[in-house]
Amino acid sequence: MSSDAPTRFATRQVQAAYVTGQAQNTAVPPLYQSSAYEFDSLADARDLFALRTTGNIYSRNASPTQQLFEERVAALEGGISAVGVASGQAAVAVTLLALAGPGGHIVAANQLYGGSVDLLQETFADFGITTTFVDQDDLDAWRAAVRPETRVFFAESVANPIAQVLDVRAVADAAHEAGVPLVIDSTVTTPYLERPGEHGADFVVHSATKYLCGHGTSLGGVAVDIGTFDFGRDPEKWPQFTTPYARFGDLVLWERFGAGQAFAALVKSKYVHDLGPSLSPFNAHQILVGMETLDLRVARQSASAQRIAEHLSTHPAVAAVHHPGLAGNRWHALAERYLPQGAPAVFSIDLVSTGDSEDDFRRAERVVEALRVIRLVANIGDARSLVAHPASMTHSHLSPAQLTAAGISWTTLRLSIGIEDVDDLVDDLDRALALA
Template identity: 45%
Template sequence: MSDRLPGFSTLAVHAGAQPDPTTGARATPIYQTTSFVFNDADHAASLFGLQAFGNIYTRIGNPTNAVLEERVAALEGGTAALAVASGHAAQVVVLQQLLQPGDEFIAARKLYGGSINQFTHAFKSFGWNVVWADPDDIASFERAVTPRTKAIFIESIANPAGSITDIEAISTVARKAGVPLIVDNTLASPYLIRPIDHGADIVVHSLTKFLGGHGNSLGGIIVDAGTFDWSTGGKYPMLSEPRPEYHGIRLQETFGNFAFAIACRVLGLRDLGPALSPFNAFMILTGIETLPLRMQKHCDNAKAVAEYLAGHPAVASVSYAGLPSDKYNQLARKYAPKGAGAVFTFSLKGGYDAGVNLVSKLQLFSHLANVGDTRSLVIHPASTTHSQLDDAAKITSGAGPDVVRLSVGIEDKEDLIADLEQALGA
């Protein structure tokens, strides 16, 4: 190719991949092996000492996974990436590098219910404390900062309501506090929003959702923007201090602008062990090749469905940033001009019972706990994904008792609307 930078669709197909040098296979092979042979004793020692890059053991790295990592890093505009077993695993590995027992991180209240549960309960056993802030009130993030704050965590498009977060404004707060901004970009995908372009230092995804796109493989990924100086102030000893496991190497000093991705691999993935299987990496890579095509269809369908629901007499309100009347429409125009995503919620006039009844009447929409599939999906969050929250927290997170969440797929929009019409009528 020429010196021009490849476009997004080209990167989605080609980034990180080359024909297999041994067989000539054009598709990235599935390297379904646990471990790799060393050239000699010196080669083995250099790999274990972080003096050379290469393959040791699939828990730490694998050639199939490496193509996936390079591809997502390219799509997000990062310096390096690390693939792991799930989106939840990505969050654990990221925060393990940043937080010591007793430390705090600030998180937006509007998050996926599983993340709220993980942050509130599971992380307590590590001594990590979450402080909640309101993404509609940027000043609440500033007020939440303390000397123990080590990171800020937000979603670019919040699950389940589909609201758009003002990444640049919260990035300004993070810069002032001297902490990294972590953005979960799962619902947007880099096709709609690239958080690094707006000030994010770390991006995470559930690869299970739109990047994989077919509801057939679990995975997560961490992307290092290469923008944060981990050596300042001694806040992040995992990166700035000598690592006894590696003969005193300082990761920031040795690896520069991809030191965080290295730390996640050699300190997080190595010891916590949430490895992504090479087969799942292969499946997700295949999904990413059609990401631009799928995401545009998802968004076009979602807008048509939202417009239909907004005019239905049984519907009390629709929360979709792609509607001109929506409170997040201006942010959607700024951050996601190609479309406001495919996941949104609407409220039914009949309340909790109406929501439960609707999901049981739909036929084309699958009732299950996932988003980002080619198929259209539906769930009643208050009785499922957000059921562990109290009523006030459900409402705050956009999952009140009358709320139904849709993940709009790539079917014909007329068929999706017809299915909603018969279910609402019933």
């Protein structure tokens, strides 16, 4: 508010004492809780809306707090740019929408979070985007699934819930042979345990709700452009980047922004702008605070999960422990290669089965309901230890064949180990498993 503007009470109660753009020397990232931003001039606003310059317009697209969050995640992943959105599901959705385009085709791993499978096989199908699911360990299947309209490969670095470790480099090579980018959901590994971009991935997405936030308080998602995929190499394949962007006249994103920035510009100006999966400034701030202790939390959680997995591997009520840190695990060699800091704290166990799905569910139910420290919550990456029953919860929409392909049975329990005392967690599991 101009100091020489005469004002009355109602005006002062809205505008007094605040100067737009005035810097404050806070030691921690501030929370900019504003839905919109004041422009220096109409000419400035015009240039911002036309994408001739960059800056703050409206918090549906971005906020200063969100931009700091984006820059920090990009720095941790070794990327060029990032886009923060309302949830991990939104991050997957806008990334794949931007890359696949109308009528595009996606090759995706069978071993995915259930919500991602729902998105790909139902909602994307409604949009005319098709998906072929393959065994993530079968490189021939990845290559055989490629079609002329294929635009992206998609997988998880470590799959939820069975903790299969992806050979990122091999799948990236297959994607690049097909002339398409590889998108990796690295929610479970976090940039502390693995940076997929160092192994050939072109885009990395996270549900920031999980480990990045770390305390189960806030929803958020982020998509990181590593900056390695050249959309200009085959321009006819990527018209969304290499031809004039209709709503901005003759502007061509690839020419205006180039590698590492064109993707973010498209996602923010089209998919976030039009569909509205916006990350609130408050949630961005909560996640930023959580990220400050990411390595401390993840290191402790990983070590605790390793000990618990080793303990459960000899328990008579447990038929299998799906943890790649165990020497006998099928993906142990890949874990040693890709996860030198330790395996993630999300893994699963299979209880001994009776062969009857209803009996197996009741057995799992008895164990879950007997837990007192580990909580029944449909989340992972929390400071608290959590348990879920994938077949009836997170992956309940999958067909029996899809559950089998993902390694999930009615005896499968998913664990997400928190930062509590590991002895309390072992005791809690032993008490509950005694009922199985």
